[in-house]
Amino acid sequence: MFSEDARILSNVEIAPDIWKMEIETRLAKEARPGQFIEIQVPPFFLRRPISINEIKENSLVIIYKVLGEGTLKMTTMKDTLNVFGPCGNGFPIENQDVYLVGGGVGVPPLYETAKRYLKKGQKVQVVLGFNSKDQIFFEQEFKDLGCPVSIATMDGSAGIKGTVVDAIHEQGIQDPFILACGPYPMLKALQREYTKGYLSLEARMACGIGACMGCVVKDKEGHSLRVCKDGPVFPIQEVAL
Ligand SMILES: Cc1cc2nc3c(=O)[nH]c(=O)nc-3n(C[C@H](O)[C@H](O)[C@H](O)COP(=O)(O)OP(=O)(O)OC[C@H]3O[C@@H](n4cnc5c(N)ncnc54)[C@H](O)[C@@H]3O)c2cc1C
Numbered sequence: 001m002f003s004e005d006a007r008i009l010s011n012v013e014i015a016p017d018i019w020k021m022e023i024e025t026r027l028a029k030e031a032r033p034g035q036f037i038e039i040q041v042p043p044f045f046l047r048r049p050i051s052i053n054e055i056k057e058n059s060l061v062i063i064y065k066v067l068g069e070g071t072l073k074m075t076t077m078k079d080t081l082n083v084f085g086p087c088g089n090g091f092p093i094e095n096q097d098v099y100l101v102g103g104g105v106g107v108p109p110l111y112e113t114a115k116r117y118l119k120k121g122q123k124v125q126v127v128l129g130f131n132s133k134d135q136i137f138f139e140q141e142f143k144d145l146g147c148p149v150s151i152a153t154m155d156g157s158a159g160i161k162g163t164v165v166d167a168i169h170e171q172g173i174q175d176p177f178i179l180a181c182g183p184y185p186m187l188k189a190l191q192r193e194y195t196k197g198y199l200s201l202e203a204r205m206a207c208g209i210g211a212c213m214g215c216v217v218k219d220k221e222g223h224s225l226r227v228c229k230d231g232p233v234f235p236i237q238e239v240a241l
């Protein structure tokens with residue numbers, strides 16, 4: 001892990017309030033799918049954790065949603081940004097067909113993960129959940145990789161009406177091997193239903209390197225786990241959600 005001033009190659013809005021940024025950085029040589037980087041957004045002291053969406057030879061792509069002041073400031077950045085990482089453990093790449101399940105801004109880290117599983121010759125199915133049709137992003141990118149993609153929207157404006165769990169049910173799959181990233185209620189619902197795979201968690205972070213205990217969750221025996229260092233990816237059923 002190290003920090004550097006990365007050159008911003010592009011920074012564009014791809015859906016309402018969803019931005020895609022590509023940065024030239026040596027971190028690309030070390031990064032694995034499911035890891036994240038910590039982004040310095042002056043004048044704020046705390047870095048913003050953002051997942052790695054795609055790993056190229058000399059650059060990384062991130063997808064971020066404008067939520068508060070930090071991510072809003074990121075939309076104005078053009079030249080360089082200071083990044084630290086790669087942080088966390090990432091998704092394991094196993095000899096296993098997978099169901100990738102993403103909700104909202106949990107979708108981005110699944111893209112590089114899909115590429116790695118496909119490269120291994122595994123079958124990759126994708127289920128994406130959003131609130132409404134206008135918020136959908138990255139559906140075509142997964143299709144372009146050759147993955148079957150199911151969409152669930154809460155208001156029924158596209159795909160199945162309901163959650164990602166409803167979309168998986170509709171396919172009649174009993175207990176798929178899932179790799180999931182998304183909001184807490186989505187992960188909780190998946191953990192209630194399924195027993196195989198991994199969940200990527202989000203938590204408010206300070207240090208991002210396992211030192212401050214600011215991002216702790218508990219496992220089912222009550223032991224503390226740091227989302228930034230022990231995760232963000234945990235075996236499904238390990239964390240008490
Ligand atoms: C491991 C990890 C990966 C993430 N990957 C992505 C991603 O790929 N794309 C994306 O859009 N978002 C992602 N997030 C969420 C992202 O970090 C927050 O949306 C962002 O930090 C908000 O910053 P802000 O200044 O705009 O919001 P503010 O609310 O102004 O932020 C205030 C403080 O709270 C922190 N904070 C606010 N919301 C979150 C949150 N949901 N998670 C963690 N810290 C938060 C900020 O970092 C900042 O320190 C990820 C979070 C984590 C923990």
Ligand code: FES
Nearest residue numbers: 206208210213228
């Ligand atoms: S953010 Fe400091 S230990 Fe995780």
